[in-house]
Amino acid sequence: MSRYEPGQIEKKWQSAWDEAGVFTAKIDPAKPKYYVLEMFPYPSGRIHMGHVRNYTMGDVVARYKSSCGFSVLHPMGWDAFGMPAENAAMERGGHPKDWTYGNIAVMKDQMKPLGLSIDWSREFATCDPEYYGQQQSMFLDMLEAGLVYRKAAVVNWDPVDMTVLANEQVENGRGWRSGALVERKELTQWFFKISAMADDLLSSLDGLENWPEKVRLMQANWIGKSQGLQFAFETVNAPEGFEKLEVYTTRPDTLGGASFAGISADHPLAKALAEKNEAIAAFAAECRKGGTTAEEIETAEKIGFDTGLRVRHPLDPSVELPVWIANFILMDYGTGAIFGCPGHDQRDFEFATKYSLPIIPVFVAEGGVEAPLSEPFVPMKSERVTYIRNVAGAGVKTGEQGILDAIALAEEKGFGEGVTKFRLRDWGLSRQRYWGCPIPVVHCPTCGVVPEKKENLPVELPYDVSFDKPGNPLDRHPTWRDVPCPKCGQAAKRETDTMDTFVDSSWYFTRFTAPRATTPTVMSDADYWMNVDQYIGGIEHAILHLLYSRYFARAMNVTGHLPAKSREPFDALFTQGMVTHEIYKTTDDKGRPVYHLPEDVIRQDSGVTLADGRSVEVIPSAKMSKSKKNVVDPMNIIASYGADTARWFVMSDSPPERDIEWTASGADATSKHLTRVWTLSDRVASMPSDYAGTGDLELQKAVARAVVEVTKSIEGFAFNKAIAVLYGLTNTLAKADASALVARDGMRVLAQLMQPMTPHLAEEIWAMQGGEGLCARAPWPKADPALLVDDVITLPIQINGKKRAEISVPKDLASSEVEKLALAHEDVVKFLGGNAVKKIIVVPGRIINVVA
RNA sequence: GCGGGUGUGGCGGAAUGGUAGACGCGACAGACUCAAACUCUGUUUCCGCAAGGAGUGUCGGUUCGAGUCCGACCAUCCGUACCA
Numbered sequence: 001m002s003r004y005e006p007g008q009i010e011k012k013w014q015s016a017w018d019e020a021g022v023f024t025a026k027i028d029p030a031k032p033k034y035y036v037l038e039m040f041p042y043p044s045g046r047i048h049m050g051h052v053r054n055y056t057m058g059d060v061v062a063r064y065k066s067s068c069g070f071s072v073l074h075p076m077g078w079d080a081f082g083m084p085a086e087n088a089a090m091e092r093g094g095h096p097k098d099w100t101y102g103n104i105a106v107m108k109d110q111m112k113p114l115g116l117s118i119d120w121s122r123e124f125a126t127c128d129p130e131y132y133g134q135q136q137s138m139f140l141d142m143l144e145a146g147l148v149y150r151k152a153a154v155v156n157w158d159p160v161d162m163t164v165l166a167n168e169q170v171e172n173g174r175g176w177r178s179g180a181l182v183e184r185k186e187l188t189q190w191f192f193k194i195s196a197m198a199d200d201l202l203s204s205l206d207g208l209e210n211w212p213e214k215v216r217l218m219q220a221n222w223i224g225k226s227q228g229l230q231f232a233f234e235t236v237n238a239p240e241g242f243e244k245l246e247v248y249t250t251r252p253d254t255l256g257g258a259s260f261a262g263i264s265a266d267h268p269l270a271k272a273l274a275e276k277n278e279a280i281a282a283f284a285a286e287c288r289k290g291g292t293t294a295e296e297i298e299t300a301e302k303i304g305f306d307t308g309l310r311v312r313h314p315l316d317p318s319v320e321l322p323v324w325i326a327n328f329i330l331m332d333y334g335t336g337a338i339f340g341c342p343g344h345d346q347r348d349f350e351f352a353t354k355y356s357l358p359i360i361p362v363f364v365a366e367g368g369v370e371a372p373l374s375e376p377f378v379p380m381k382s383e384r385v386t387y388i389r390n391v392a393g394a395g396v397k398t399g400e401q402g403i404l405d406a407i408a409l410a411e412e413k414g415f416g417e418g419v420t421k422f423r424l425r426d427w428g429l430s431r432q433r434y435w436g437c438p439i440p441v442v443h444c445p446t447c448g449v450v451p452e453k454k455e456n457l458p459v460e461l462p463y464d465v466s467f468d469k470p471g472n473p474l475d476r477h478p479t480w481r482d483v484p485c486p487k488c489g490q491a492a493k494r495e496t497d498t499m500d501t502f503v504d505s506s507w508y509f510t511r512f513t514a515p516r517a518t519t520p521t522v523m524s525d526a527d528y529w530m531n532v533d534q535y536i537g538g539i540e541h542a543i544l545h546l547l548y549s550r551y552f553a554r555a556m557n558v559t560g561h562l563p564a565k566s567r568e569p570f571d572a573l574f575t576q577g578m579v580t581h582e583i584y585k586t587t588d589d590k591g592r593p594v595y596h597l598p599e600d601v602i603r604q605d606s607g608v609t610l611a612d613g614r615s616v617e618v619i620p621s622a623k624m625s626k627s628k629k630n631v632v633d634p635m636n637i638i639a640s641y642g643a644d645t646a647r648w649f650v651m652s653d654s655p656p657e658r659d660i661e662w663t664a665s666g667a668d669a670t671s672k673h674l675t676r677v678w679t680l681s682d683r684v685a686s687m688p689s690d691y692a693g694t695g696d697l698e699l700q701k702a703v704a705r706a707v708v709e710v711t712k713s714i715e716g717f718a719f720n721k722a723i724a725v726l727y728g729l730t731n732t733l734a735k736a737d738a739s740a741l742v743a744r745d746g747m748r749v750l751a752q753l754m755q756p757m758t759p760h761l762a763e764e765i766w767a768m769q770g771g772e773g774l775c776a777r778a779p780w781p782k783a784d785p786a787l788l789v790d791d792v793i794t795l796p797i798q799i800n801g802k803k804r805a806e807i808s809v810p811k812d813l814a815s816s817e818v819e820k821l822a823l824a825h826e827d828v829v830k831f832l833g834g835n836a837v838k839k840i841i842v843v844p845g846r847i848i849n850v851v852a
Numbered sequence: 853g854c855g856g857g858u859g860u861g862g863c864g865g866a867a868u869g870g871u872a873g874a875c876g877c878g879a880c881a882g883a884c885u886c887a888a889a890c891u892c893u894g895u896u897u898c899c900g901c902a903a904g905g906a907g908u909g910u911c912g913g914u915u916c917g918a919g920u921c922c923g924a925c926c927a928u929c930c931g932u933a934c935c936a
Contacts, residue, residue: 071880216854218931221855249936262936302934328934338936346853349936423935477861542931653876655865661864669877676891724875731875796871801917803871841916845872852915 004678006642010760014115014419023117024074027528034070035529036062037509037543039537040077043103043125044084047110048624049579049662050538053650057576057719058536059116059653060756064714066117066742067755067780073529075229075512076111076118078104080125081132082501083161086435093111094433095341097463102383110635114643115759117776122515127435133458136440136502140451141559142442148429150449153166154266154332154519155428157185162470163432164189170433176610184288190429190497191426194551198223198422201550210572212657215542218547222543224423226250228580229407230335231416233261233311236320239276242269247321248334248421252410255340256389257362259352261311261323262304262338266331269323273307280305280325287327302351303327314415318621326351334421342376347349347746349376363387370534381741427548429500431851432472435467436498444485444492453486459494464574506552509535510562523560530566539575573780574717579650581630584608595629598664621661630664640824641671648674651719653664653755672725674761677750678733678817681765684743693738703746704787710753717758718780726754797822800851804831805847822848 017023027033038058041051062074078100083095104125111118125129142148156165160180170182176413194201201315205216229252245261263270265287274281283305304326313319321339322767328347329338342352343361352359359373370388379385381399388394393405411717428441438459440452452459462480465473474496485492487651507520513529514522537545553569557564562569584596601608601616608616622632637646649670654660706729713722714851733746745767755762755775766775790811795818805827808820819840822828832852839851 224935330935333935667878727875827916839916845868849916
């Protein structure tokens with residue numbers, strides 16, 4: 001008597017797939033192609049359940065599409081540059097390169113047993129010189145195309161990681177990795193001109209119909225388009241060179257209610273004043289210091305400083321407004337200067353109240369009358385209001401119209417113009433770090449910034465570096481740093497900054513189409529494989545990675561590395577949920593929290609304890625994280641149950657976009673089910689071939705229905721529903737009294753339908769039931785339409801909307817006949833209790849509703 | 853604040869405006885067993901002995917019919933934030 005032994009069969013079939021080269025992606029002009037990609041992992045050293053879920057989803061899609069006759073590209077690589085490698089080197093010694101490649105080897109070993117249908121021949125790591133050399137080549141192309149530039153900028157400086165961070169990498173004023181409070185520092189940096197494409201990146205979101213609405217919305221908010229008026233105040237007593245003060249507003253219709261002008265502490269005018277006035281300098285310093293945590297910003301008081309300067313109101317030069325420096329005005333949005341209209345802006349209202357500035361209403365609720373305001377009146381722009389002090393005509397109109405009128409007036413009078421502004425700013429890519437892609441330029445005292453020659457690429461990272469001092473080891477590596485100028489040949493210095501790792505991940509998906517090419521991409525390969533038909537990854541990348549990738553695809557099109565159709569590189573996006581687990585906590589004798597692994601706690605009715613009986617606090621589920629120890633190691637699951645169980649479990653029960661709670665009992669139950677399937681297959685295989693059962697047609701119909709439903713569910717990313725159908729089909733097969741041939745056919749279909757989820761078990765069953773070749777290569781089953789229709793259907797009968805009975809009728813029976821049968825039904829007669837029937841609704845094939 | 857999502861049994865969750873709770877977990881009962889585990893069979897929304905009644909966060913509306921559509925509210929989660 002044999003048994004289901006995943007440990008043996010999984011190895012066996014993985015070798016069989018490898019030998020047959022089933023997953024090697026090949027350009028086949030005769031087939032439609034399908035490119036499925038899961039966001040590639042950072043090689044942290046161990047895979048976790050989230051990886052298993054992510055890659056299994058992609059694998060289900062890849063295997064399904066392959067069965068459907070597509071030429072599938074399903075590659076894998078490593079997002080291998082980044083700070084953890086350097087941090088590890090600093091903390092524990094060793095070299096980032098060794099650490100990274102070591103981790104890659106370990107993680108690959110952990111992924112292999114999952115039986116993923118990945119074309120490993122295309123694998124690369126972003127820290128491979130062959131990869132980042134091509135990235136440098138593209139950087140030079142982008143430089144030439146004017147898509148990259150240098151400028152001095154105030155940057156977010158992470159004092160712990162000793163590097164610059166992008167705005168997006170600052171969370172609540174703290175570095176997203178180090179958690180350190182971010183400082184402001186002025187440095188000359190490289191920037192990608194992403195803001196030049198802001199409008200395109202925004203409007204193209206509309207075309208991404210197979211992206212989650214949520215992601216498109218988050219990107220739209222991030223790009224932050226606004227339309228408004230930019231105009232100049234004439235200053236009265238300002239220093240030389242500041243005769244005008246440019247301000248930007250999205251509410252020019254409230255200009256009539258202006259009671260002050262405000263500038264940022266970083267505004268050039270504020271800086272000029274600070275040079276001569278110590279009080280202003282001190283105030284500006286105070287503003288810059290301001291708190292950076294979420295709480296501090298929320299509760300931060302609005303503070304201001306009256307500069308004593310005044311500006312003339314553009315509509316009435318006799319009116320002069322005071323100029324204040326205020327802590328809530330940002331230098332890098334708009335012009336760094338505003339006018340304040342306290343009547344219709346919460347922030348300006350608070351400020352005006354604090355400093356006793358006039359509060360002048362511009363409009364009132366439609367039909368209302370002017371009255372003193374105790375709070376600002378801020379209706380929706382689409383709402384109609386009565387203008388009482390409008391710059392462009394009084395009367396009732398929407399805010400939107402008022403704004404348009406005000407812009408028109410400003411343009412007519414020549415003091416301002418309508419402009420569109422974006423919140424999105426250029427992408428600073430310089431990092432003062434070693435473990436990243438070197439920026440391939442040389443600084444020459446004579447020629448300035450000189451691009452490295454392409455034939456000298458890659459500019460490879462030197463291996464002989466040390467991390468015993470803070471800062472960038474490239475800065476203190478003379479033989480690497482000191483080079484002749486590529487242009488004039490005299491002594492020069494390499495750029496020692498490396499690129500933000502988001503650059504690496506912004507084009508890796510194009511590189512998979514020709515991973516060994518000596519150019520960044522090969523047009524013919526890119527043209528065949530691009531775009532990514534289905535991209536799968538975490539919602540945490542909704543803004544940064546996806547926006548940068550969209551930008552890069554455009555830039556690669558401009559520089560001739562991608563076809564125009566790939567300007568939007570991801571046709572469909574799916575964001576999967578996390579795998580979560582409860583957290584088990586105790587405290588040590590000093591009151592500090594101590595966390596425990598799930599396998600170290602014992603669950604009893606009385607509560608949760610450790611082995612020694614100490615009771616454990618249970619904290620509700622959260623994303624699995626090493627520091628909280630609420631992790632389940634996939635390797636343990638695979639070792640004890642096999643990969644198919646792990647794969648089936650992470651796909652079952654919950655919709656894939658939702659978080660799932662890992663439960664040991666769930667994994668156990670999954671394993672039992674797969675054993676049942678195996679045992680069933682064993683039983684069917686050993687049936688005498690001439691056995692004739694009585695339930696053949698019934699079983700064939702059930703199989704046909706399952707084919708339709710599983711297909712539909714996989715197409716719709718409803719893997720949990722596909723699995724529910726497969727449970728049902730297994731139960732039906734187990735109970736059916738069918739002929740040996742029909743039962744074996746049914747088992748083979750079950751194997752094929754399970755193949756995307758549990759590929760090893762599927763091959764085993766396929767082989768047991770005499771399937772030809774590999775299950776992975778068998779074409780996806782099709783349902784015979786004749787088996788999908790029933791001659792007799794069961795219809796529920798409702799009386800006043802409540803179900804009271806059901807009847808079986810021939811499929812094509814006329815509605816009038818159905819009505820008669822329904823009204824004659826004994827339960828219907830009973831419930832009607834002699835009441836007259838007012839109306840009867842027959843929805844063919846669905847339901848009958850009797851209204852009494 | 854603003855934007856978005858989600859609320860269905862003990863639990864995860866199903867349900868083109870048409871039989872609410874598919875499927876799974878757990879629980880309970882039975883069979884097998886000397887016994888236990890495994891396995892198999894059955895029951896399992898709630899109240900009720902039953903007939904029957906109630907029921908998808910709350911309140912209202914549209915409809916022959918609402919978990920599903922509309923309005924208001926409550927709860928909860930996520931994103932985002934001094935953006936002029």
